[in-house]
Amino acid sequence: MSIYDSLNDKQMEAVRHTEGPLLILAGAGSGKTRVLTHRVAYLIEEKNVNPFYIMAITFTNKAAGEMRERINELVGYGAESIWVATFHSSCVRILRRYAECLGYDRNFTIYDAEDQKTVIKEVCRRCNIDTKQVKENSIMYRISHAKDRMETPEIVEKEVEDFEEKQFAKIYREYQKELFSNNAMDFDDLILNTIVLFEKNPEILEGYQDRFRYIMVDEYQDTNLAQFRLIYLLAKKHQNLCVVGDDDQSIYRFRGANIENILSFERVFLNTKVVKLEQNYRSTQNILDCANEVIKKNTGRKEKRLWTENGRGEKLHFHQFETSYEEAEFVCDDIARRVRNGDYQYSDCAILYRTNAQSRIFEEKFIYANVPYRIIGGINFYSRKEIKDIIAYLKTIDNGKDDLAVKRIINVPKRGIGAATINRIDDYAQQNQISFYEALLEHEDIPGISRSSKKIHFFTNVIQVLRAKSETLSLAELAEELLEMTGYQAELIEEDTEESRARLDNINELISKIVAYEEKIKSSNQSPTLNGFLEEVALIADLDDLNQNQDYVVLMTLHSAKGLEFPNVYLVGLEDGLFPGYLSIYSESLEEMEEERRLCYVGITRAQKTLNMTAAFRRMVRGEWQNHDVSRFIKNLPRELFEDAPSEKTAHTTVKRPNAYQQAKQDFQRKAFSSVSNKIEKSGALNYKEGDTVEHIKFGRGVVTNIQDGGRDFEVTVEFETAGVKRLFASFAKLKKIE
DNA sequence: ACGTGGCCACTTTTT
DNA sequence: GTGGCCACGT
Numbered sequence: 001m002s003i004y005d006s007l008n009d010k011q012m013e014a015v016r017h018t019e020g021p022l023l024i025l026a027g028a029g030s031g032k033t034r035v036l037t038h039r040v041a042y043l044i045e046e047k048n049v050n051p052f053y054i055m056a057i058t059f060t061n062k063a064a065g066e067m068r069e070r071i072n073e074l075v076g077y078g079a080e081s082i083w084v085a086t087f088h089s090s091c092v093r094i095l096r097r098y099a100e101c102l103g104y105d106r107n108f109t110i111y112d113a114e115d116q117k118t119v120i121k122e123v124c125r126r127c128n129i130d131t132k133q134v135k136e137n138s139i140m141y142r143i144s145h146a147k148d149r150m151e152t153p154e155i156v157e158k159e160v161e162d163f164e165e166k167q168f169a170k171i172y173r174e175y176q177k178e179l180f181s182n183n184a185m186d187f188d189d190l191i192l193n194t195i196v197l198f199e200k201n202p203e204i205l206e207g208y209q210d211r212f213r214y215i216m217v218d219e220y221q222d223t224n225l226a227q228f229r230l231i232y233l234l235a236k237k238h239q240n241l242c243v244v245g246d247d248d249q250s251i252y253r254f255r256g257a258n259i260e261n262i263l264s265f266e267r268v269f270l271n272t273k274v275v276k277l278e279q280n281y282r283s284t285q286n287i288l289d290c291a292n293e294v295i296k297k298n299t300g301r302k303e304k305r306l307w308t309e310n311g312r313g314e315k316l317h318f319h320q321f322e323t324s325y326e327e328a329e330f331v332c333d334d335i336a337r338r339v340r341n342g343d344y345q346y347s348d349c350a351i352l353y354r355t356n357a358q359s360r361i362f363e364e365k366f367i368y369a370n371v372p373y374r375i376i377g378g379i380n381f382y383s384r385k386e387i388k389d390i391i392a393y394l395k396t397i398d399n400g401k402d403d404l405a406v407k408r409i410i411n412v413p414k415r416g417i418g419a420a421t422i423n424r425i426d427d428y429a430q431q432n433q434i435s436f437y438e439a440l441l442e443h444e445d446i447p448g449i450s451r452s453s454k455k456i457h458f459f460t461n462v463i464q465v466l467r468a469k470s471e472t473l474s475l476a477e478l479a480e481e482l483l484e485m486t487g488y489q490a491e492l493i494e495e496d497t498e499e500s501r502a503r504l505d506n507i508n509e510l511i512s513k514i515v516a517y518e519e520k521i522k523s524s525n526q527s528p529t530l531n532g533f534l535e536e537v538a539l540i541a542d543l544d545d546l547n548q549n550q551d552y553v554v555l556m557t558l559h560s561a562k563g564l565e566f567p568n569v570y571l572v573g574l575e576d577g578l579f580p581g582y583l584s585i586y587s588e589s590l591e592e593m594e595e596e597r598r599l600c601y602v603g604i605t606r607a608q609k610t611l612n613m614t615a616a617f618r619r620m621v622r623g624e625w626q627n628h629d630v631s632r633f634i635k636n637l638p639r640e641l642f643e644d645a646p647s648e649k650t651a652h653t654t655v656k657r658p659n660a661y662q663q664a665k666q667d668f669q670r671k672a673f674s675s676v677s678n679k680i681e682k683s684g685a686l687n688y689k690e691g692d693t694v695e696h697i698k699f700g701r702g703v704v705t706n707i708q709d710g711g712r713d714f715e716v717t718v719e720f721e722t723a724g725v726k727r728l729f730a731s732f733a734k735l736k737k738i739e
Numbered sequence: 740a741c742g743t744g745g746c747c748a749c750t751t752t753t754t
Numbered sequence: 755g756t757g758g759c760c761a762c763g764t
Contacts, residue, residue: 059753059754060753060754061754086754087754088754089754112754113753113754187753187754188754190754251752252752252753254751254752255752255753255754354751354752355750355751355752356750356751356752357750357751357755360755377752377753380753411740414740414741416740416741417740418740418741419740420740421740538754539754540754557751557752558752559751559752559753560752560753579751581750581751583750583751584751599752620755621750622748622749622750622755622756623755623756
C-alpha cells in the first residue's frame with residue numbers, strides 16, 4: 001500500500017514527470033492540489049531530492065497554508081525546509097536580504113491599496129492635478145499595469161505622446177519617488193524589484209536558481225506577466241518547472257492575470273509535457289453538465305471535458321423571485337429545512353454572490369431565523385481604521401521612516417496638531433531631505449509652529465519612550481502600553497457607543513493575533529520581532545486562521561470561493577446587470593464577459609451534490625430599485641438538468657466514507673472559517689445571566705429566562721418585549737446586556 | 740483646530 | 755445605504 005495508490009493514471013503521470021517543464025491542466029475538482037502534494041512527496045521519497053531544493057508557490061496565504069499542511073501530512077520528515085509561500089511573501093523574503101542592492105533599507109515597509117491611494121492623492125495635490133478629473137483608482141490601475149509590463153516611469157515618459165499620458169507619467173514618477181523616500185514598496189514593487197534584483201545581479205539569481213531546483217506553481221492561470229517573468233528567471237537554469245492551472249478558472253484578469261501565460265507556456269518552455277486532468281471527484285454529473293454547458297460558450301480556451309463517476313445526482317434548482325428579499329428568505333428557509341431534515345449541516349451550505357454588498361440581506365434573514373452564519377471577506381480586518389492606527393503606531397516605533405504611518409497617527413487621538421502644522425513640518429522635511437519623523441524631532445527649528453511645539457514634543461516623547469520599552473517588553477505588552485500611553489484606548493472607552501465597543505473588540509483581537517504570532521515564532525525557536533510581525537501583517541488579507549469547529553453557513557464572493565467545495569451551494573443574484581455585471585455587458589472587450597462566465601463556471605463547480613441558483617426580478621442597488629432579467633449565463637441551459645417543481649423532494653445520496661484527502665479538506669475548511677470572537681464567547685462565561693435584560697440586534701429588548709450549556713455553545717431563551725419567546729445560540733445571537 | 744452637515748461617488752473581484 | 759470630502763461655523 002503506497003500513498004500513490006489513491007491517484008489515477010493521469011495524476012500519476014504528472015507526479016512521475018519530475019524533470020523538465022510540465023503543464024498540468026487541471027479541471028475543477030480534479031484533485032490538483034493532491035497531485036502537487038504527492039509530487040512533492042515523490043520528489044523527496046522516490047527521487048531523493050533534498051526538500052530544501054523544492055519550492056511551491058501559491059497565490060493566496062490560504063492556499064499556501066493548506067499546501068503546507070497537506071505536505072506535512074504526507075511527507076513528514078524534512079517537510080519544513082520546503083519553501084511554500086505566496087508570490088508576494090517569497091519576494092519579500094528575498095528582498096529583505098538584498099534590499100540594499102536596490103537602494104532600499106532592508107526594513108522597507110509594504111503599502112496596501114489604501115496607502116497607495118493616500119500617496120497618489122498627495123502627489124496629485126503637489127502637482128496641482130485635480131483628483132476629481134483624474135481618478136485615483138484609474139491612476140492606481142495604470143501604475144499597476146505599467147509595473148506588470150516592467151515599465152519604469154522613465155520608460156513610460158519616453159513613450160508618451162499626448163498631454164494626458166504625460167501627466168500620468170509625471171504622477172507615476174512622483175509616486176515612485178515618494179515610495180522610495182518612504183522606504184516603501186507596493187505589492188507590485190515586490191515582484192518587480194525582485195526581477196530587477198535578479199536581472200542586475202546574475203550571481204544572486206544563480207544562487208536562487210540552484211536553491212529552487214524544483215519549482216511548482218499553483219493557480220498558474222492567475223499569474224500576471226511580471227510573475228511569469230519571475231518564475232521564468234528562477235526556472236531557466238534547471239527547467240524543472242511544474243505549473244498547475246485551469247484556464248477556465250482564470251478570474252483575476254482585472255488585476256493583471258494573463259491567461260496567455262497558460263496558453264503560451266509550451267512556446268516559452270520547449271519540450272513541455274502537458275497533462276490534462278479531466279476526471280472530477282467533487283461534483284455530480286448534473287452539476288458538471290451545467291458547468292460544461294456554461295463554459296463552452298467561451299472562445300480561446302483549451303478544450304477540456306470534465307467527467308465523473310459520481311453519477312447524475314440530484315437535479316439542479318432554479319428560482320426567480322420578485323425581489324431580492326424573497327430570494328434571501330427562500331435561501332434561508334431552504335437551508336433551515338435541509339438542516340431540519342438532517343440532509344445537511346449548516347457548514348455544508350455556502351452562499352456565493354458576485355459582490356460583497358449582496359451579503360447584507362442574507363445576514364438579516366439569518367439573524368431573524370437564528371441560522372448561524374459567517375461572512376468571509378468583505379471588509380478586511382487589517383484595513384479597519386483602528387487596526388491601521390495601531391499598526392501605524394507600531395510602524396513608527398519600529399522605524400520612523402514611514403511618513404505615511406507617522407502622519408496618520410500624529411494627531412490620533414486628537415492632540416491639537418492640525419493640518420497647517422503638519423504641512424509646515426512636511427515642507428521642512430522636504431527641504432532638508434529628511435523624513436517626517438526626523439523633522440518632528442527638529443521641530444524647534446521649524447518656523448511658524450511654535451504654538452504646537454509642546455504637543456509635538458509630547459508625541460515624539462511618547463514614541464521614544466515606547467521605543468525604549470520595546471527593548472524589554474513583549475510585542476503584546478508593547479501594544480497594550482501603546483494603547484495606554486497614547487490615550488487611544490481611553491478615548492474609545494470614553495466614547496462608549498456601539499461602534500467604539502466594536503473597535504475595542506477589534507483591538508483586542510489584534511492583541512490576540514500578536515500573542516498568537518509570538519507563540520508561533522517562539523515555537524520555532526526564534527525570537528519574535530516587531531518588524532517580523534509587521535511584515536506578516538502586511539501580507540495577510542483576512543483572518544482566515546485559528547481553529548475551531550463550528551457549524552455555520554458560509555457566505556462569500558465567487559472570487560473567494562475558488563479552491564473550495566461545499567455539498568450544498570446557493571448561487572444567488574444570477575441576473576443580467578449584476579452577474580454578469582453592467583461593466584462587462586457594456587464593455588467593448590469580449591474578454592470581460594468571458595471572465596464573468598468563467599466566474600460563473602467557478603461558482604457552479606464549487607457544488608458537490610446540490611446546486612441551487614436564484615435570481616430576483618427587482619433589487620435595490622445603491623439606494624434605488626432596478627429590474628433585472630435572468631442572467632444570460634443560465635437562461636438557456638438544458639431543461640432536463642433542472643428539477644421543475646419549486647418545492648423539491650430531498651435526494652438521499654449515500655455519504656461516502658471520506659478518504660484522507662477529503663478529511664484534510666474538511667479539517668481545513670473548519671479551521672479556515674472559524675473566528676476568534678466565537679471562541680471567546682463560548683469558552684468564557686456569558687456576560688449576562690438569567691433574569692438580565694438584554695438587547696438583540698433585530699428582536700430588541702427582552703429578559704433572559706433560561707441558559708443551557710449545549711456543549712458547543714450556550715442556548716439562551718429570551719422573552720422579548722415585542723418579538724415573543726425565542727431560543728438562540730449565544731455566540732450567534734450576540735446579545736448585549738442592558739444595565 | 741476641530742466638529743458638523745451637505746454633497747458626491749461608489750461596488751466588482753485581492754496580494 | 756454609506757463613507758469620504760469640502761466648506762463653513764465655532
